[in-house]
Amino acid sequence: MKLLVKAPAKINLSLDVLHKRTDGYHEVRMVMTTIDLADRLELSEHNRDEIKVISHNRFVPDDSRNLAYQAASLLKRRYDVKKGVIISITKSIPVAAGLAGGSSDAAATLRGLNKFWGLGLSLDTLAEIGAEIGSDVSFCVYGGTAVATGRGEKIQHIEAPPHCWVILAKPTIGVSTADVYRNLSLDSIKHPDVDGMIEAIRNKEFEDICSKVGNVLEDVTLQLYPEVAHIKEQMKKFGADAVLMSGSGPTVFGLVQRESRMQRVYNGLRGFCDQVYAVRILGERNSIE
Ligand SMILES: C[C@@](CO)(OP(=O)(O)O)[C@H](O)COP(=O)(O)OP(=O)(O)OC[C@H]1O[C@@H](n2ccc(N)nc2=O)[C@H](O)[C@@H]1O
Numbered sequence: 001m002k003l004l005v006k007a008p009a010k011i012n013l014s015l016d017v018l019h020k021r022t023d024g025y026h027e028v029r030m031v032m033t034t035i036d037l038a039d040r041l042e043l044s045e046h047n048r049d050e051i052k053v054i055s056h057n058r059f060v061p062d063d064s065r066n067l068a069y070q071a072a073s074l075l076k077r078r079y080d081v082k083k084g085v086i087i088s089i090t091k092s093i094p095v096a097a098g099l100a101g102g103s104s105d106a107a108a109t110l111r112g113l114n115k116f117w118g119l120g121l122s123l124d125t126l127a128e129i130g131a132e133i134g135s136d137v138s139f140c141v142y143g144g145t146a147v148a149t150g151r152g153e154k155i156q157h158i159e160a161p162p163h164c165w166v167i168l169a170k171p172t173i174g175v176s177t178a179d180v181y182r183n184l185s186l187d188s189i190k191h192p193d194v195d196g197m198i199e200a201i202r203n204k205e206f207e208d209i210c211s212k213v214g215n216v217l218e219d220v221t222l223q224l225y226p227e228v229a230h231i232k233e234q235m236k237k238f239g240a241d242a243v244l245m246s247g248s249g250p251t252v253f254g255l256v257q258r259e260s261r262m263q264r265v266y267n268g269l270r271g272f273c274d275q276v277y278a279v280r281i282l283g284e285r286n287s288i289e
């Protein structure tokens with residue numbers, strides 16, 4: 001038996017950090033939405049009671065460091081599953097990019113193995129288990145559009161943003177999320193208008209959404225990697241209506257509504273950046289299947 005599962009990336013339309021917690025994590029408030037750029041996972045039976053990951057990508061570990069492996073291992077232990085699995089991951093989401101590729105692979109593994117092993121668990125239970133693997137995994141279990149709080153694992157679903165194109169450009173550097181949070185200076189944060197973003201999405205007002213994008217981690221990553229600022233400038237110059245870094249970066253995304261404008265921004269960026277994508281927002285919750 002084989003099962004194919006899709007693992008889409010996310011972007012953060014708004015990302016605020018409220019304070020540092022006693023457990024070392026930061027209390028966040030962010031608006032996240034799923035986009036149509038996805039890894040594909042194939043789950044198949046293993047003839048031994050073991051988890052095996054095949055990653056096809058030199059930047060992605062194929063052992064117990066892989067977040068998909070950790071998801072399978074957690075489910076197996078918790079529900080005492082006496083079966084093995086081979087998880088073959090075909091990556092399309094750039095690695096260490098601020099797009100939650102690893103978290104989404106873990107979430108897709110949880111959803112997929114829930115079916116594959118007939119566990120009958122709810123998405124809420126899978127999201128709780130996901131939170132043990134990483135802060136972004138709970139959101140990735142559900143997909144759609146949500147306000148995430150706590151360290152990112154508390155999910156409140158909201159409506160999808162209006163249809164638009166997302167152009168993504170990733171410079172050839174990978175960013176460590178932990179490093180970015182560590183370099184954040186909490187005293188000098190300019191807080192984005194998260195409530196304004198939620199309201200703009202509710203009203204399906206594309207222009208308001210564009211005026212409300214904001215990410216407090218952006219300044220930190222721009223300081224560490226000036227090439228991210230260069231990509232932002234170029235994306236603005238080519239005509240994106242909003243430009244922001246996703247998560248801890250370094251991927252920069254631009255929003256546009258018209259296809260002709262999307263083509264212009266995409267072609268312009270391709271001139272000097274290797275990893276450029278033009279995709280749709282998949283902000284509806286059922287879009288993950
Ligand atoms: C910044 C965001 C925004 O969506 O995404 P990415 O850039 O990673 O995609 C997330 O907050 C990242 O979530 P995730 O990548 O799952 O983080 P985790 O594995 O839980 O944590 C990695 C490290 O980041 C720091 N961390 C993470 C989340 C948080 N709320 N506060 C933190 O301080 C901690 O140092 C932690 O050890």
Ligand SMILES: Nc1ncnc2c1ncn2[C@@H]1O[C@H](COP(=O)(O)OP(=O)(O)O)[C@@H](O)[C@H]1O
Pocket residue numbers: 059060061065066067068089094095096097098099100101102103105106174175177247248249
């Ligand atoms: N399935 C996976 N896909 C990608 N990276 C993974 C995976 N499992 C573990 N990792 C590790 O997690 C790190 C962060 O990966 P990723 O989730 O792509 O970035 P981000 O947290 O910026 O969204 C990578 O450097 C990689 O070593």
